[in-house]
Amino acid sequence: MPELPEVEALADHLRQHAVGHQVARVDPASMSALKTFDPPASALAGRPVTGAARHGKFLDMECDGLHLITHLSRAGWLRWHDTASTVPPKPTGKGPIALRVHLDAPGGPGFDLTEAGTQKRLAVYVVTDPAQVPGIARLGPDALGLTRARLAELLSGRTERIKNLIVDQAVLAGVGNAYSDEILHVAKLSPYAVAGRLDDAKLDALFAAMHTVLADAVTRYGEPGRNNPARLKGEKRSGLRVHARTGLPCPVCGDTVREVSFAERSFQYCPTCQTGGKPLADRRLSRLVR
Incomplete structure (x- = not known):
């Protein structure tokens, strides 16, 4: 998408x-x-x-x-x-x-x-x-125009998993499945972390990762010739660390990128970087690793 x-x-x-x-x-x-x-x-x-x-x-x-x-x-x-x-x-x-x-x-x-x-x-x-x-x-604030204080306000008291919350366009506009995987990997956060329970250090990491990942992609696509629609899809794939890279080594630690699949979509993450080395259960109704 x-x-x-x-x-x-x-x-x-x-x-x-x-x-x-x-x-x-x-x-x-x-x-x-x-x-x-x-x-x-x-x-x-x-x-x-x-x-x-x-x-x-x-x-x-x-x-x-x-x-x-x-x-x-x-x-x-x-x-x-x-x-x-x-x-x-x-x-x-x-x-x-x-x-x-x-x-x-x-x-x-x-x-x-x-x-x-x-x-x-x-x-x-x-x-x-x-x-x-x-x-x-219905759009929430744009992800690239967000301040650290506004992000904290949006997440305060929320019980949703952070992966689900940051792709909710009514909460945060612009982030979808691929870039949420990338943001959480850079922030070293589990996709299943509860949004309202992130401490200040994790909020700082999330905010920094969101701006770094999105701004870097916008800058890269803005280079001469790269905003051509015929090239953009390939440009996106070339810049991804974990999304759509199931089974490949994490570029940061070398661990194998894992996947969790649902009915119509999936997401990818690195166990070493994001979940303390523990793989997340790949079935919707199972007990989830926090």
Whole structure:
């Protein structure tokens, strides 16, 4: 799933390549992905692209008073093209393309919003105010704009496991499964640590790790050429220490990276760095290592 650093890089790519151009046409290819109808997507045609922004994990292309907002969900992506077919994609919703945006003229530069797989969860909104998108209205503070004091306030009294809490977008905006694994590894915290029981030293470590991991990724993706959507996925994988590295050695201590699997997702961690050498039980209802 694209998270804060990738969505920020996509916004930066749009700022560099789309701002100043005019929307020529918008072709919805999946009506289920389009979550709003007033104003219609066709209302974007003829408007200049005036900016691009990020709200948590939502991507926002600003078009002179209207906003084309996308949540890429688990398997969505933005694919930039210099040229495209002038024939609109068939609006069946079965192919990978959810929506195509033509800039300057039909067939000119622009991008496709795509989604792999059969579970179609990508969402597109056309609104006059980003706060009209329910997911944006519910967002907690942005993870990169958080202070140490605000983090302590958010965690105070919470009984959830820290892994679950920092991916809750209503609590903290922008962090998902991959970067939460990375943050907890750098902070040397167990994913199952109770959020409200972290002492000052662990809170300091969590706060520092959150800013280091996210800011470093944003900086890396901001380097020339690296915000290109065609390269971003590979760039993300190359910078991960534990996430999606089950069975490989931890780059810090050399222990084997372990995994805990659930119904639709999994997370990775290092026992030596994070859980005192004890592996976490890999079943949801078992007694969990704290």
